[in-house]
Amino acid sequence: MNAEKIPDIIIGRLPVYLRALQRMADNGIKTTSSQELGEHVGISAAQIRKDISQFGEFGKQGTGYSITYLLDKLREILKVDRIWDVALIGAGDMGHALARYQGFTNRGFHIVMVFDNNKEKVGRKIDNFVIEDADKMIERLKASNVKIAMLTIPATSAQSVTDKLVQAGVRAILNYAPISLNVPNNVKVQYIDPATHLQRMTYYL
Amino acid sequence: MNAEKIPDIIIGRLPVYLRALQRMADNGIKTTSSQELGEHVGISAAQIRKDISQFGEFGKQGTGYSITYLLDKLREILKVDRIWDVALIGAGDMGHALARYQGFTNRGFHIVMVFDNNKEKVGRKIDNFVIEDADKMIERLKASNVKIAMLTIPATSAQSVTDKLVQAGVRAILNYAPISLNVPNNVKVQYIDPATHLQRMTYYL
């Protein structure tokens, strides 16, 4: 464990390494090098070695990295060596897609609650989840150990709902609403806005 | 128009400015300052001024920026002062959510084709779109002017389908599959992987 502050930009790359290594492991590969991993993820070998070495000496000169060992270490560093309960806020089309998404389970996440403010949706089911009333959200979250929420609601209500999530103890928000959110310093937000992502590419066309 | 190469990191922030400005305009606000815009998007005023000034002098000392004027300029710079045709590859849950997403229209994008390799889905409709056979994808894309694709298919086939997209002339890919894609230098990829985004936050919990 390293006491120095690790830059956000390095933390941001670790999940990409993790994903690629998981994939290699699934294909039965036992060992890799910074060179090979770099080719997979499009990052220089030097940078990968530098990033990883922030946290310890996980490789061996001459042979590279044991994939299962590095996987274990990265999961531990990122704290996805456990399962996090996640609340899904908004049961629209995007909420439905996330509720049914199979990709969370083996990557450290488990949806445990789904909320919507539409009274007609409350009580209905998505997959195994019963949609709960958004009016009960704060109360339900406070009584749980949910620290992570995914927000799939319209931009107009995103900030006010975010304020409630923060009030209820949520510390990480995956925001699908197309708006920048204001949160305290101890709360993290990641943004997924398909139009914004597309607009980052059109400049180059 | 500036002949110098603009850093990717600046281009990446412009859509965020655009989104915030659009929102201000919708609220009837006419003018803003780098200070105010910065507070909305969580970026320093100095950086916003520096970013914008790469492309021209769009502000006025003393009064700031005209929102509609800056919107026009940013749209022009990002080339979203037009409507781009987009192909959606994969008609699963995520594909459905994107096909029905209302947020593309006024931000420069329009889905014109939906493909799936499941013969049972081919011919069915999502909203107004008839799902087409993935076997016809290259041919259909080549006959179109589609330069942008959204990829919502399993990771296992993402690279091979990407190769086909590139072959068919696609230059920008919004990738929802949880895998890094290899593409030529003249093709851009943006990644949306909810699990990866969540894993960028757990470190801080």
Added chain:
DNA sequence: TAGATTGTTAATCGATTAACAATC
């Protein structure tokens, strides 16, 4: 005019790369 805010410069800060001794 006086106050406000831009655009830009220079200084600072941080990230990436190249290179190589250490060593498996």
Added chain:
DNA sequence: TAGATTGTTAATCGATTAACAATC
């Protein structure tokens, strides 16, 4: 052993910030 590859250092490169003259 010989070849390969790490971890790390120093150099380079790039991004951010602070400050302020210009000017609306």
